[in-house]
Amino acid sequence: MEQELLYPLTNKCRFDQKLDGLWDFKFDRESQGLADNWTAKLPDPIKMPVPASFNDFFTDKDSREYTGDFWYAKRVFVPGSLRGKLIGLRFGAATHRATVYVNGQEIRSHEGGFLPFLADITSAVKFDEDNLVVLKMNNELHRDALPAGDTAVLKNGKKMVKPFFDFYNYSGLNRSVHLVAMPENHVVDYTAVSSLGDDVATVHYTVTTSQSAGSVSVTLRDENDQIVATSNGRSGDLVVQHPQLWNVRDAHLYTLTIQVTANDQLLDEYSDEIGIRTITIAGHQIEVNGQPVYLKGFGRHEDSIYAGRAFDLNVEKRDFELMKWMGANSFRTSHYPYDEEVYRFADREGFLIIDEVPAVGFKMAAASFLGGLDQSFFAGDWTEELYKKHLDQVTDMIHRDKNHPSVLAWSLFNEPDTSSKSAVPYFEKMFAATKALDPDQRPRTFTLNEDDTFDTSYCKQFPDFYLLNRYPGWYHKWGYEISDGEAGLREELDKWAASDIDKPVVFSEYGADTQPGLHKLPSVMWSEEYQIELLQMFNRVFDSYDFIRGEQPWNLADFQTVEGNMRVNGNKKGLFTRDRQPKEAAFYLRQRWLDIDNNF
Ligand code: GCB
Incomplete structure (x- = not known):
């Protein structure tokens, strides 16, 4: 589950809830938080909006320019109706590195401040109760990391980033955090690639599922919600007659729906909008x-x-x-x-x-x-x-x-x-x-x-x-x-x-x-x-x-x-x-x- 990046959604098989709002927040100037057990409780936190970079809220320069470790925490209620599903936390962007703890248990770490990651918290979660989600984060820049820069220590002991680029090193939970739930046997990923014929298009798709059991079917609907093509199997072709192509400043989208079933039972469903178009470089x-x-x-x-x-x-x-x-x-x-x-x-x-x-x-x-x-x-x-x-x-x-x-x-x-x-x-x-x-x-x-x-x-x-x-x-x-x-x-x-x-x-x-x-x-x-x-x-x-x-x-x-x-x-x-x-x-x-x- 941890490599999965499909965008979250709620439907009859899946659950998605944004955890945006006020989180607890604290700088960890001495990097002592782990030793001092902050994974169990952040002492004297302040409130911090999510999603946001923390920097510009502050009125003092030490806080705005803060470089080093910092922590976020939030109590998250997980409804009992999600029992039996895989439960995850999806972070849209944690800039630049984060380690996730749930109810004191370390779940995973991630580096890279501009891409999402999913933390599988199924084994740590308590249903029908508040769960303590804690993140230890860090915003230093280094030459062996992206984006590249240095982190200097000033004579007064404070750290300062020295980016090798001009944009401000805005840090924090810069994008939404989602609580997600999905079936054990679920759609992990899909691809859809178009080729064009004479008033006909073929969308070649592949679907990856978390388990090999179950069968996969795929349906393509146009913008009037009419089914224009269907196919079965984990890979195949959807043939669309008279396609409405996605064009520059003239977009037409189709909705691709993937279903995983076993014994006539729907196990998972995932829908997304795709466009039929080709891109080439010719001379x-x-x-x-x-x-x-x-x-x-x-x-x-x-x-x-x-x-x-x-x-x-x-x-x-x-x-x-x-x-x-x-x-x-x-x-x-x-x-x-x-x-x-x-x-x-x-x-x-x-x-x-x-x-x-x-x-x-x-x-x-x-x-x-x-x-x-x-x-x-x-x-x-x-x-x-x-x-x-x-x-x-x-x-x-x-x-x-x-x-x-x-x-x-x-x-x-x-x-x-x-x-x-x-x-x-x-x-x-x-x-x-x-x-x-x-x-x-x-x-x-x-x-x-x-x-x-x-x-x-x-x-x-x-x-x-x-x-x-x-x-x-x-x-x-x-x-x-x-x-x-x-x-x-x-x-x-x-x-x-x-x-x-x-x-x-x-x-x-x-x-x-x-x-x-x-x-x-x-x-x-x-x-x-x-x-x-x-x-x-x-x-x-x-x-x-x-x-x-x-x-x-x-x-x-x-x-x-x-x-x-x-x-x-x-x-x-x-x-x-x-x-x-x-x-x-x-x-x-x-x-x-x-x-x-x-x-x-
Ligand atoms: C560049 C960089 C861009 C800078 C820009 C500038 O070459 O790619 O990040 O902001 O110059 O205005 O200096």
């Missing part, structure tokens, strides 16, 4: 259902005021409305897999997602926010341990998200250091290991940082299409020198054009920090006018090269970062402010995107 085109698509969208963050990186359905709804208003059709889950509700939104709204694992900070120079090091990241002796954790998270991300029609591609790294040969073996292993994980064989990619150019990157052979993060006009050749920035960008792109590489290139980051309300004629950096000029420069360049198949400026909205002399209370490259109101540039870019056909 320099990205194709959905055989039709070329030009990506318009954003790099994003799960970030908002008060609760930090907590998943907030209201913020997400607003973000989708903003993206739709802009004429966008896609986004990248920079720099970690997002809450599962995000993918459900995208499935329904017809957005394409580049799904990114939290392999960020894999570059010592990126630690320059904090006085970076020169050494090549992949020459470090930590990379073997890191590789295991990285692959583990890639595996879980693909496992979790593989059935979403919105997922276009897997991004396996953000801005790793590929300008040294030492990166090659790591990339070779990671790309090879990832290939087998996705039944839909989606393209795999990663973002190439500014320093990893056509000339300098040793890892250009790996991606199925390219994501380029480029900052001329901001981090170099800025202000009045922006014309040289444009020239440099064109020089690089001319090399891509002249090469025999026949794969799409998407610009996955570019932008200018912009203080909303700051106007200046003629422009200066940080003004609203300069942000528009920078976007106009990039857009001129994009329109000059056929192989550029998408643009995703950085960022949809301003977001919180570490403190530093390059940031004024956060990263201000948003087209929208942190409270999701437009800067001038949003109106400019909206017009451009509305003028570009969705598909061409």
Whole structure:
């Protein structure tokens, strides 16, 4: 049960209850909690909302910046009607590591702050009673963990994270916690992959169950609740005549229902929405259902005021409305897999997602926010341990998200250091290991940082299409020198054009920090006018090269970062402010995107 990641639901066989609300909470500055028996009772806890990052609630800096162990606890009533079922706790995201205890019994540990995990608590649970759920968590950053960074100890003895990336290290139970129950013989996982014919589609499915007994049947219903195909067995084909395809910004979904039965008795049922569509890379085109698509969208963050990186359905709804208003059709889950509700939104709204694992900070120079090091990241002796954790998270991300029609591609790294040969073996292993994980064989990619150019990157052979993060006009050749920035960008792109590489290139980051309300004629950096000029420069360049198949400026909205002399209370490259109101540039870019056909 502990490897299971299917999204929880309640139906006649299954039970799902969110445990959101106020939990008990306590910092463990001396890491003494275990020795002091906090698994049985947290002494003098404070209350903490879940889901939420704890950081921004506090009014003192030691608490906001707290680094180390911290604990959550909640009493959870488990109804007797669930007797005979497997009982679990499902954590949407515990950032970055957690050990779960129920009624004093250690259940399991998990590392990786952006993916769900299930704790099988069947043996520890007391029915018709309150059960004490306790979590020991930790938010330190290390070079052998994702996302990468260091944890320093200040002279006053306090710990401090030194991320090799700019987004704030928001910590805590950032996504919902669920109490779940399911039958012993239950659906563990399923896959559904479409192929298209002439007005007919075949959905090839597989179903895994926890026990081999029982038979499996599968039904597919359309949006009018009409059955369009059925099949029996743990794998098979659902043939759909006149399929309504899932298309970019024109989504149609089908409901797949899996039943496990034995002796005419229903043992388990699981339903999910799927889309019928194909994704291919053909030469320099990205194709959905055989039709070329030009990506318009954003790099994003799960970030908002008060609760930090907590998943907030209201913020997400607003973000989708903003993206739709802009004429966008896609986004990248920079720099970690997002809450599962995000993918459900995208499935329904017809957005394409580049799904990114939290392999960020894999570059010592990126630690320059904090006085970076020169050494090549992949020459470090930590990379073997890191590789295991990285692959583990890639595996879980693909496992979790593989059935979403919105997922276009897997991004396996953000801005790793590929300008040294030492990166090659790591990339070779990671790309090879990832290939087998996705039944839909989606393209795999990663973002190439500014320093990893056509000339300098040793890892250009790996991606199925390219994501380029480029900052001329901001981090170099800025202000009045922006014309040289444009020239440099064109020089690089001319090399891509002249090469025999026949794969799409998407610009996955570019932008200018912009203080909303700051106007200046003629422009200066940080003004609203300069942000528009920078976007106009990039857009001129994009329109000059056929192989550029998408643009995703950085960022949809301003977001919180570490403190530093390059940031004024956060990263201000948003087209929208942190409270999701437009800067001038949003109106400019909206017009451009509305003028570009969705598909061409
Ligand atoms: C990048 C990173 C992104 C940063 C951005 C910036 O290259 O991928 O995480 O926020 O630059 O604005 O510096």
